[in-house]
Amino acid sequence: MGHGVNGVKVSQIPLVDYLELGDAPHLVAQECMSCAARYFDRRNACAGCFGTEFRSVSVGTEGTLRSFTIVAHAAPGVPTPFVAGVVDVDGTSVTSNIINTPPDPEHVRLGMKVRLATHVVGTDSEGTDAIGFGFEPVEGD
Amino acid sequence: MAADDIWILGIRMTKFGKHPDRDTIDLAAEATMAALADGGVTMGDMGILAFGNLRGPSTGQMLQKQVGQTGIPVFNVANACATGATALRTAIMAIKAGECDMGLAVGVEKLAGAGLLSGNAATSDDNVYEPSGRQGAVAALDGRIGTVTMPGVFAQVGMEYLYNHDYTGAEFELFARISQKNHAHSTLNPLAAYTMEMSLEQIMGDVMIAYPNTRSMCSANCDGAAAAVVVSGEKLRTLSAEQQARAIKVRASVLTSDPWQEACQVLPDVNTLTRAAAKQAYEAAGIGPEDLDLVELHDCFATAELVHYDNLGLCEPGGAVDLFESGATNRNGSMPVNVSGGLESKGHPIAATGIANVWEVCHHLRGEAGGRQIEGARMGLAHVIGLGSACGVHILESASV
Numbered sequence: 345m346g347h348g349v350n351g352v353k354v355s356q357i358p359l360v361d362y363l364e365l366g367d368a369p370h371l372v373a374q375e376c377m378s379c380a381a382r383y384f385d386r387r388n389a390c391a392g393c394f395g396t397e398f399r400s401v402s403v404g405t406e407g408t409l410r411s412f413t414i415v416a417h418a419a420p421g422v423p424t425p426f427v428a429g430v431v432d433v434d435g436t437s438v439t440s441n442i443i444n445t446p447p448d449p450e451h452v453r454l455g456m457k458v459r460l461a462t463h464v465v466g467t468d469s470e471g472t473d474a475i476g477f478g479f480e481p482v483e484g485d
Numbered sequence: 486m487a488a489d490d491i492w493i494l495g496i497r498m499t500k501f502g503k504h505p506d507r508d509t510i511d512l513a514a515e516a517t518m519a520a521l522a523d524g525g526v527t528m529g530d531m532g533i534l535a536f537g538n539l540r541g542p543s544t545g546q547m548l549q550k551q552v553g554q555t556g557i558p559v560f561n562v563a564n565a566c567a568t569g570a571t572a573l574r575t576a577i578m579a580i581k582a583g584e585c586d587m588g589l590a591v592g593v594e595k596l597a598g599a600g601l602l603s604g605n606a607a608t609s610d611d612n613v614y615e616p617s618g619r620q621g622a623v624a625a626l627d628g629r630i631g632t633v634t635m636p637g638v639f640a641q642v643g644m645e646y647l648y649n650h651d652y653t654g655a656e657f658e659l660f661a662r663i664s665q666k667n668h669a670h671s672t673l674n675p676l677a678a679y680t681m682e683m684s685l686e687q688i689m690g691d692v693m694i695a696y697p698n699t700r701s702m703c704s705a706n707c708d709g710a711a712a713a714v715v716v717s718g719e720k721l722r723t724l725s726a727e728q729q730a731r732a733i734k735v736r737a738s739v740l741t742s743d744p745w746q747e748a749c750q751v752l753p754d755v756n757t758l759t760r761a762a763a764k765q766a767y768e769a770a771g772i773g774p775e776d777l778d779l780v781e782l783h784d785c786f787a788t789a790e791l792v793h794y795d796n797l798g799l800c801e802p803g804g805a806v807d808l809f810e811s812g813a814t815n816r817n818g819s820m821p822v823n824v825s826g827g828l829e830s831k832g833h834p835i836a837a838t839g840i841a842n843v844w845e846v847c848h849h850l851r852g853e854a855g856g857r858q859i860e861g862a863r864m865g866l867a868h869v870i871g872l873g874s875a876c877g878v879h880i881l882e883s884a885s886v
Contacts, residue, residue: 361621413640422628437748
């Protein structure tokens with residue numbers, strides 16, 4: 345929740361439930377208590393070791409771009425071009441768009457350092473903003 | 486009695502391409518009749534039918550009504566792009582189990598003009614945000630958190646390989662040259678959907694789909710079918726000398742799924758299960774990759790071909806780029822890959838693919854491949870990947886009964 349102009353409340357909702365908003369937005373994973381495998385959705389048992397106990401853990405906000413594609417042709421209604429990639433955050437792989445940089449191979453490079461950033465992806469009829477996330481290049485990299 | 490050796494007795498693919506006037510049953514029936522004739526047998530000899538048509542609408546029972554209803558068990562199988570290989574594996578398993586001594590595997594698809602095969606169903610955002618689904622999404626995620634389109638997924642598969650192996654060259658051109666090789670191969674294949682040689686400039690200048698894959702670096706959506714008759718060695722030894730002479734031995738038939746790996750939840754892992762399938766297949770066949778005379782692998786996108794050089798053990802670990810740059814995977818090289826033109830030009834009618842690639846290998850092993858014959862081919866490997874994931878590997882040999 346935030347406050348807009350004239351103190352009118354502007355409500356927010358994360359695009360997905362594994363994005364935690366607030367002063368320091370970050371992603372939250374479900375971590376297997378036995379082998380530390382991490383998931384961004386629910387599992388009945390760990391796909392790696394079959395353990396059945398999980399805990400919520402915060403995922404870091406800086407990482408390395410391990411792979412990407414620049415999607416030029418997508419389903420109707422999906423704006424293009426956009427960069428989709430896999431970010432290695434201290435051993436946890438995250439799928440994300442790469443944002444706040446031109447979507448071309450001169451600006452998006454394998455191995456570049458990136459960090460989490462949030463942005464408004466839409467507003468519903470009640471004025472609630474959906475907040476999504478992406479990873480943006482770390483300046484100076 | 487369980488069979489310890491399995492053979493391809495008859496096999497055939499239809500012309501891949503546009504068949505606007507024919508439905509999936511017409512195409513499946515054409516491949517079936519041709520495969521039966523190739524093997525010198527009829528539907529009356531079949532003890533099992535395994536049938537794949539991933540996107541419908543046909544079933545094995547519908548095919549039977551077109552070519553012969555005998556009451557045999559029908560297995561309608563679905564395993565993404567590995568559906569054809571799964572049908573073949575199913576028929577082989579039935580014979581191995583001793584349930585029958587001859588079986589038929591068929592795959593068919595009509596895909597001409599289908600466009601993107603994933604991500605087509607963009608849902609409009611709700612009027613009032615309400616979390617739903619496994620990730621509590623309040624709006625459509627495709628394009629907002631990564632991509633689910635196949636060209637985009639497999640682009641990342643190829644790019645990840647380059648990252649893991651510290652490639653510093655021109656990535657776009659590298660992948661485009663792989664596509665150039667396969668398009669050049671296709672000019673010799675009259676059954677390919679596209680048989681046009683393409684220059685590097687044409688490929689790189691084609692419509693960009695998902696960098697670094699342009700349109701001509703993507704598998705071609707098309708119509709087609711393929712069918713195979715498999716037989717136990719014991720039964721084959723009772724057949725004619727001519728049937729025995731053209732039969733191709735199945736040295737290995739392997740199907741795997743993807744074991745858990747870190748990151749497999751965010752980017753499908755097409756590597757680990759292919760490596761596992763290849764290892765099992767080489768062990769079952771008692772051979773190594775150096776014994777192969779040709780390979781048909783799943784180049785659903787140019788970016789995929791590169792990683793499977795490594796996954797199938799065609800090069801030293803990490804050496805896929807070097808293998809390609811050496812020219813070894815050209816049809817005149819030491820390890821010809823996708824001499825059919827591959828999925829990028831031969832086409833990829835999904836459920837037909839995993840039998841059509843076996844047909845291509847058999848065609849060479851029988852010495853019947855005409856202008857594109859790999860001379861003296863004795864041993865070949867056919868590989869498919871279905872995303873999600875399933876991997877089929879078959880090793881085939883020209884052998885005496």
